Amino acid sequence: MEQPIAVTRQSFDDWMIPVYAPADFILVRGEGSQVWDQQGKSYIDFAGGIAVNALGHAHPQVLAALVEQAGKLWHLGNGYTNEPVLRLAKQLIDATFADKVFFCNSGAEANEAALKLARKHALDSGNREKNQIVAFNNAFHGRTLFTVSAGGQPKYSQDFAPLPGGITHTPFNDLAAAEQVINDHTCAVIVEPIQGEGGVVPAQPQFLQGLRELCDRHGVLLIFDEVQTGVGRTGSLYAYMNYGVVPDVLTTAKALGGGFPIGAMITTDKLAKTLGVGTHGTTYGGNPLAAAVAGEVFSLINTPEVLDGVKQRLEWFIAGLTEINLQYPIFSEIRGAGLLIGCVLNPEYAGRAKQLTQLANEEGVIALIAGPDVVRFTPSLIIPEQDVKEGLARFARAVARICS
Ligand SMILES: *Cc1c(COP(=O)(O)O)cnc(C)c1O
Numbered sequence: 264m265e266q267p268i269a270v271t272r273q274s275f276d277d278w279m280i281p282v283y284a285p286a287d288f289i290l291v292r293g294e295g296s297q298v299w300d301q302q303g304k305s306y307i308d309f310a311g312g313i314a315v316n317a318l319g320h321a322h323p324q325v326l327a328a329l330v331e332q333a334g335k336l337w338h339l340g341n342g343y344t345n346e347p348v349l350r351l352a353k354q355l356i357d358a359t360f361a362d363k364v365f366f367c368n369s370g371a372e373a374n375e376a377a378l379k380l381a382r383k384h385a386l387d388s389g390n391r392e393k394n395q396i397v398a399f400n401n402a403f404h405g406r407t408l409f410t411v412s413a414g415g416q417p418k419y420s421q422d423f424a425p426l427p428g429g430i431t432h433t434p435f436n437d438l439a440a441a442e443q444v445i446n447d448h449t450c451a452v453i454v455e456p457i458q459g460e461g462g463v464v465p466a467q468p469q470f471l472q473g474l475r476e477l478c479d480r481h482g483v484l485l486i487f488d489e490v491q492t493g494v495g496r497t498g499s500l501y502a503y504m505n506y507g508v509v510p511d512v513l514t515t516a517k518a519l520g521g522g523f524p525i526g527a528m529i530t531t532d533k534l535a536k537t538l539g540v541g542t543h544g545t546t547y548g549g550n551p552l553a554a555a556v557a558g559e560v561f562s563l564i565n566t567p568e569v570l571d572g573v574k575q576r577l578e579w580f581i582a583g584l585t586e587i588n589l590q591y592p593i594f595s596e597i598r599g600a601g602l603l604i605g606c607v608l609n610p611e612y613a614g615r616a617k618q619l620t621q622l623a624n625e626e627g628v629i630a631l632i633a634g635p636d637v638v639r640f641t642p643s644l645i646i647p648e649q650d651v652k653e654g655l656a657r658f659a660r661a662v663a664r665i666c667s
Contacts, residue, residue: 286624293320296646307654309640310629314491314603317518318563319643325521325559332555339551341544347554354561355529358500360509363535365528366549370490370516371405373526376543377512378409381451381484384537397444397452399435403460404453404488413453436466438473445477451484456502459491462634463598463605471508484511491603494518495564495644498573498601521560525553564644573601573644576651580604580640583655591666604640605633615665622661628654
């Protein structure tokens, strides 16, 4: 048998288009909330593949669902429907406000579908001028040209002009400012209930309630981008359930597949009619392999034990992080919801979040950043207490190195 090609971190620089700057080690295996690199060094995983591996790595029941479906049917294309995708649709409908589901492969694609639905819905209503989209500064909605334009970080879009038009950005959590730009020409408002990439910034309840009222007043679709906050991340199945504000359209991805790529846009019966046969689609959307995995992930997470367990785990994190911060006052604020946790660096350490996560890697823990000043944790929703303790002990050593 041929030997597999030898690969090292250097191979990345040699062969990959350099849109990422990955860590200087290569992970090869994971189990629960631990991962190991090529050299056998262990890490506690507080990143969960950026809020994706919500049940950790190699969860036995998810693995079994994958293997079972892999032996049956991988892919058909959308000329033929399949059992796993229909079951997953029913699970999403039963658990949320929605009546109808569109499946795709990523968060960006789910948002792309939502924005297209909003434009077409307004057009179908007979109002050609009703095509404006309102989005928020610092928002993140994906990397397609439409979604990166809806996102509120010009550094991600400006080099790709001309950009899709008709998108206005306004400050997050500023209802008065939103009121200035939402009017009868607006077809959609797209918002993250908690801005993830933008620094782990929760929306204020009055802000989302106010957006709901403005949307109702002007006949605007309210789109919640729950790609990061969805599927249990905040301790409720979807964050809108915490806020008691129901959107017209919701997008979900990341944790939905637990590591297998899948995304979905969910909406009401009435709005679903907008996207008739042939108006939208994607080759892999609703792929049986992805849907079988997601179905298992969804039913494992959507239980009181797992969702309440998220709140319990947040307490473990807060206790540990508070203790670290007493010894080394490095954070000015710890914010977020459930297991979407943002630790904001003191002005003294501004801009050093990336450096801190690199030191954390050296100490054997994987963490994320959310902008230059925020360290972000999005671990498995079922991470054991022992792993939280050990991971935070390792993280404390990284903090000690930066503070001394
Ligand atoms: C990650 C993310 C996206 C993009 O999802 P992809 O699967 O990378 O396309 C969109 N919105 C939010 C809020 C996200 O966190």
